Amino acid sequence: MPITMYESAHIDTFTRDNLPSPGLWPELKFTLPELTYPERLNAAAALLAGGAPDAPAILWEGGAWTYAELTAEASRIAHVLTADMGLVPGGRVLLRGRNTAMMLAAWYGVLLAGGVVVATMPLLRAPELVTICNKAEITLALSENSLMDELAVAAKLTHSKLKIMGFGEESTELEAHMKDKPTEFTPVATAQDDVALLAFTSGTTGQPKACMHFHRDVLIMADTYAAHIVEPRADDVFCGSPPIAFTFGLGGLVVFPARFGAAVALPSGPSADAFMDTIERHGVTIIFTAPTAYRAMLGQMEGRRLSSLRRCISAGETLPEATYHAWLEATGLKLMDGIGATEMIHIFISAPYDEIRPGSTGKPVPGYEACVLDDEGTILTPPATGRLAVKGPTGCRYMADERQKTYVQEGWNVTGDTYSQSADGYFTFIARSDDMIVSSGYNIGGPEVEAALLAHDAVAECAVIGVPDADRGQIVKAFVVTTKDIAGSDALADELKAHVKKTIAPYKYPRAITFIHELPKTQTGKVQRFKLRS
Template sequence: MHLLPSAHVDTFAREHLPPADTWPELRFDLPKLQYPDRLNCGAELLDATIAALGPDRPCLRTEDGQVWSYGDLRAHTDRIARVLTEDLGVVPGNRVLLRGVTTPWLVACWLAVMKAGAVAVTVLAAQRSTELATVIEIADVRHALCDARSLDELAAVDAPGLSITPYGGQTPDDLLTLAAKTSDAPFPALATSADDVALIAFTSGTTGRPKGCLHFHRDVLAIADTFSAHVLRPTPDDVFAGTPPLGFTFGLGGLVIFPLRVGASALLLEQPSPAALPAAIARHRVSVLFTAPTAYRVLLDHADEADLSSLRRCVSAGENLPAATWHAWFDRTGLPLINGIGATELLHIFISAADADARPGVTGLPVPGFRARVIDATTGAEVPDGTPGLLAVQGPTGCRYLDDPRQRDYVRDGWNLTGDTYIRDPDGRFRYQARADDMIISAGYNIAGPEVEEALLRHPDVREAAVIGVADETRGQVVMAFVVLAEGVPADDGTAKGLQDFVKSTISAYKYPRRIEFREALPRTPTGKLQRFRLRSPDL
């Protein structure tokens, strides 16, 4: 694989790309995907958009009515970039951890990292210190920008050499205090290579150890120039909103990359619960919505409380969209949901359908710029239409794990294998069947069962634990734990509640087992290997 000369001083990310023979085949079939050799996605999303449409357009909105223009965002971004490079010692290629709830300041930090030529590692504000420590170790992070309200868990990480700079607080070393003292001159974006690493997005594997997905500057623009440009088709007058945090690439694309690419604005909600969305949509006249099927079902319960007439494009991803939800939303709003499947490994959505192409119960067609097929899991050969098999995808983005042997599992013969079982219909549309691995997808969150098991096993009352996903009408799936208790511990509701609270305090709260069943023993092979398939009986 030939790579362009890097502009990075810290070459860690490039040195830890997977071996060239394990990369997927990358395709740049659309004219707009022919990017120049030197490309900084932060400058393209911000400076180039201002050059085309001017600095005065609204860009970022908050629930309390605050509005940043494109000019405001650039001024804040450039000041932060200058602090990064001149005060904090960040050099091109350094990994910078970003942690906080969804605010304009988090967006400005992300863009500043891009313009400075560093590598963004955006994590969830809900992640615990143990999870953060693993990310910091894998990505060799030395700098972190953290919302002052979210410092505790990050400060608890034992990471020698990690420099943490808070933002939004009142201390002299606060990032915003430092930024206010620096020059207001424009910050010249580093002339990064189009295939310099711009971000490392982490996703959980079925082993529970997260995988870092390396994405280039051109990848950031490619998801806007494929799915957004050809399926979503936003305009500069659109107002985007949604529930996914910026630590998910679903949220990063839908709330930052897509609106900025066309000069639109985004409403950033710090606490974006589905129940609160209807009022926010009505108040801010949101026209483009990104959320998971679970949220659309909750939205329907509150839809009569607010005016949703401003909506024109509603994207559903993160888990399978049931046909019943599609029909219920269409009947209530007259809008066909834009279904889609994406992956952190490919950065965003690669199969979708909108308008006349949308079909309830069907994911859709390959997004222009991508191609897909369904293959036999054993032979890798394409299977006939109507036959279940593994979904395989190629496009301008693809899986590049950070120094992880699981690269060879995700990429086979140049194709990305997403871990999903699909059927291709005779009309070329792709229909979801199930996950092909042990990942639990609950309300759009990917949850690795073994990670929850490990958390449970840390409790002194737990002797054994096994975790699976079970069907749930509201969340798609929920985490269910089968627990063997230590001798003398009562198998009652109080114990179950205590275990649930313990898991919430140990790992991200959304991963806790919503159902717990106590067992005398767990099914295992003669060699002691847990047999999860025996726990997946139909009545669960």
């Protein structure tokens, strides 16, 4: 497949030099007219121009910025990065912070200056930060002051000297440097296919991979999924729990609000209480979070006023049908399921609100196409079950990583998920392909067993894996976190087994159950099943 790239604005050519070879790219398809972008495109400049200057851009407890104020802060940061820290176009800047107004302004500032954003999860420890810094050859970092300790340790261990500025308080270094900087900055005229983001995978399989996304990709996720599925308006107020280092959070909290001139309201913390406080305080209309957060909110709905909500998006983990129906009963709103991937930048299968089919993820988002493949890579005619494959205007580009050859096959992005495709085009999640449990010749999807367990009142959270068995090849094993005030016991295990047998096909029940206090998860809320297997 011929790939023509525009002349780069990057002086530091590291990211373009480390793109996969053209023959390893997925096929890119730009079928929607709105996906035609100019050759020179700076995503931050385009997004900041999305809202009226005096319209609210960011809201938080105790403060607010208009689009004009956000642009001024981002411009000051761009001046600090270039004049005081030595950033040149193409240089990577590590961002470390919670979802705060300054963290969002820093994200914009890096892109305005032509830099490449490497946003990191707030709870990453020094060894994980060292891995990211070394792989991306990072020399500059902006960190929230309260999160400086681990980064300071990492800075002593990285291959290159790391220059760090702290932010988050008036007395910190970044704010001090910003005070005398101009409130206007001429955006670097990056090419639409200059790398804007290095998004590191969340680590469900161990060693993270760096996904390379262009300036145009940042806009594409808004002009496909958000425009056609979420259907935002300028008077919307967005809110969500995922960190913006997670591209699910980046879309829902940064890119989508700005692209449509709307506002984002930032919770003061990660708890369900803080999330619902923000919804009530700011009249939030659109939320982005994971199924576990919806379940947490369901347990604390009494006395809450959430009537401002009109769109509730769920992703990050498969949405159990029990959670869907419980949320619908409590709020009168359907949960909008979707599957995305860091490799694809955001959601590529979902359904518009009026076309939601409970239990199904949906259909390909306009601009994308999807199919299921057999083990030999043949496209199966629906109805069929196989490996999910997708292509569209975005796709996987791992930075200097041999695993590119596994993810991209014959032009398709093969996500690692097993899906069924119905005759009328709806896709339903079965399992991660490597989570499929084969027991006595039966294929058993772990999420189906998890959904059955979650329908029992004693189960707060659970995860299911396959473990070796001499007689059956594998058996189903469940790790269960019980609800408050209920203790795990042999009697409860027997009760749960019987419950699953009554809920789904009896052969799928977990023959082994272990009660644990909490499930191992990534910073994005995904269960790390590889840790359970070990």
